[in-house]
Amino acid sequence: MLEGFNFRIIWEYMPFFMEGVRNTALISLISLFLALIAGIVACAGRLSKWKLLRGVAIFYIESIRTTPLLVQIYFFYFGLPTLGFRIPELQTGILALMLNSGAYIAEIIRAGITSVPSGQIEAGVSSGLNYFQRMRFIILPQAVGVTVPPLLGQAIVLVKDTALLSLISVMELTRCGQVLTSERFMPTEAFFTVAFFYLCLYFCLKTLADWSQKKLIFREVY
Amino acid sequence: MISFYFQRLVEIFPFFLKGLWMTVIVAGSGLVFGTICGFLLGILRAGKNKVITRLIGVYVAVIRGTPFVVQIFIVFFILPEWGIQLDALPAAILALSILGTAFICEIVAGGVKAVAAGQWEAAASSGLTRIQQLRLVIIPQAMQTILPPLVGQYVLLIKDSSVVSVIGVVELTRVGWVTVVRIPEGLMVFSLVGFLYFVISYPLIRLSNYLEKRMAVQETKL
Amino acid sequence: MIKFDGVNKWYGKLHVLNDINLEVASGEVVVICGPSGSGKSTLIRCINRLEKFQKGELYVDGMPLHDHGTSLTKLRADIGFVFQQFHLYPHMTALQNVTLAPIHVRKVSKKDAEALGRQKLIRVGLEDKADAYPTQLSGGQQQRVAIARGLAMSPKIMLFDEPTSALDPEMIGEVLDVMVKLAKEGMTMCVVTHEMGFARQVADRVIFMDAGQLIETGPPTQFFDNPQTKRAAQFISKILTH
Secondary structure, three states: OOOOOOHHHHHHHHHHHHHHHHHHHHHHHHHHHHHHHHHHHHHHHHHOOOHHHHHHHHHHHHHHHHOOHHHHHHHHHHHHHHHOOOOOHHHHHHHHHHHHHHHHHHHHHHHHHHHOOHHHHHHHHHOOOOHHHHHHHHHHHHHHHHHHHHHHHHHHHHHHHHHHHHHHOOOOHHHHHHHHHHHHOOHHHHHHHHHHHHHHHHHHHHHHHHHHHHHOOOOOOO | OHHHHHHHHHHHHHHHHHHHHHHHHHHHHHHHHHHHHHHHHHHHHOOOOHHHHHHHHHHHHHHHHOOHHHHHHHHHHHHHHHOOOOOHHHHHHHHHHHHHHHHHHHHHHHHHHOOOHHHHHHHHHOOOOHHHHHHHHHHHHHHHHHHHHHHHHHHHHHHHHHHHHHHOOOOHHHHHHHHHHHOOOHHHHHHHHHHHHHHHHHHHHHHHHHHHHHHHHHHHHO | OEEEEEEEEEEOOEEEEEEEEEEEOOOOEEEEEOOOOOOHHHHHHHHOOOOOOOEEEEEEOOEEOOOOOOOHHHHHHOEEEEOOOOOOOOOOOHHHHHHHHHHHOOOOOHHHHHHHHHHHHHHOOOHHHOOOOHHHOOHHHHHHHHHHHHHOOOOOEEEEEOOOOOOOHHHHHHHHHHHHHHHHOOOEEEEEOOOHHHHHHHOOEEEEEEOOEEEEEEOHHHHHHOOOOHHHHHHHHHHHHO
């Protein structure tokens, strides 16, 4: 089946693929960073005492979680121009990815914070620590161990999500495959190479995630 | 202007319902095949044969490490080069089934492994064959661990089905994509699309939450 | 009924069973004791092939276990095994636990199996708990259901792996009573236990194991009052003082 796999074509297009990998990595990093911020803000809103803030946060998070990412991408891609915003595809894509991952990250952080046993919080209160001190010294350090592995999992999902940006003409890795297919009619070479590079990114992130799983868990010791 | 477009949207609504129905068919088929194959592979994956376990592990890693859109391109564009010509709808269902099988396989394997080893021994000691042990003792207990994430996976598959729109299957997302050309109100069109996805996901999300709570209660009873 | 002939088992470098030669006759009640790690659980788990061994021969009711051709399901149908952790099926009632194997292995009809099952539950004193789930039963009750589950197959041999070690003290008695009754009715039994009272009452022989070897064997009165080996004597004194 693989006789005649044209490695020369892949070599010829290698700089092109490398650019695609680089773009995918950059888009992922930027979106992840922005999504972390969005997630922290949304999580703070979700846990706040004011009903309005909580309501907005819940509405945001649940809308994202119950609708497909592609629909969200199209929502901004086709919708923003009608509001008068002429934003290039790349930025639109990053916006959609940021809001999408942001909602999931908000839930991951919330799960991490609520996983710290209430006894720990009581101990902090009894020592006279205020809310911010308790957060800084007691809750967040222990929440980190529970939060980092799922965050890395979300990073892996995000890298795969960037592939959908190819459908709004953003030049990332998947689009390289599409271009090679349409220019040279070689979908096998194109998409197997694309898949290979995604698998490389996946294994790097997965190794990091597995390592963090082992190293960062703090548990109450009886 | 907006009200004019809104009116046209209302007129076109049946088209959206047809798209929704197609989404149900595609996602539903993928779900059914994915569950059947996922259970079979998951049981094998939880077994003792190291060769089979590793092979299935490779399959799962490849599926989890590559974007679904790339998988769809491979099924739709590369299979014909090997002599398997598929129409868009069968290709979509095949790709979604392959995706679902990989994820459900891991969920099932996790559930089976979670059943205490003593249960296997007790069942074996009564003279039950391996298949009887699985059918009567192990799987019924594994279902407790499997059901909540399984239903969650169904929601994910419904959202992933939106990606098959790229090979021309006229499901819900494609309907929105096609509509937005005639009714250039991206926000309205894709809000409607998103809402319809919400309508079919929400019952499953509620079911998953309910199952998770029930499982937590059962654990405390033990 | 049971014959170990030069059985050896290694777990990596660890020699867990060291040249075991043992014969158990039909109707005999044998108690196996020894310090933890001595291989006593491993020994009886070999009898229904929950454990395999690398060297030697083992015959159970004439069937050679060391032969790969032996049908395990047939062998296990005739042997009842009671675990330290009971391992009742949590998703089934007591009666369903007891009737599962008769229905699916012996192909008995559901009605006949239920009648048989109730009979066995009466025998262990739990006929009123037939429809209870394991979570609703105390440890002692669960273990008695486990014994009924083993008896439902009308086995030729009953094996017990520390049946009372996981029980609260006040429940040990009810389980031992069932086992004593069983022994007096002539069942072939191999019991791994520390309950010396039980051994004195019904054991035909006590076997002492240490570090994978059979150190000493003899009738209970002789074993407890007049141990022949130093290690056995040490072990007995440790049990009695605690």
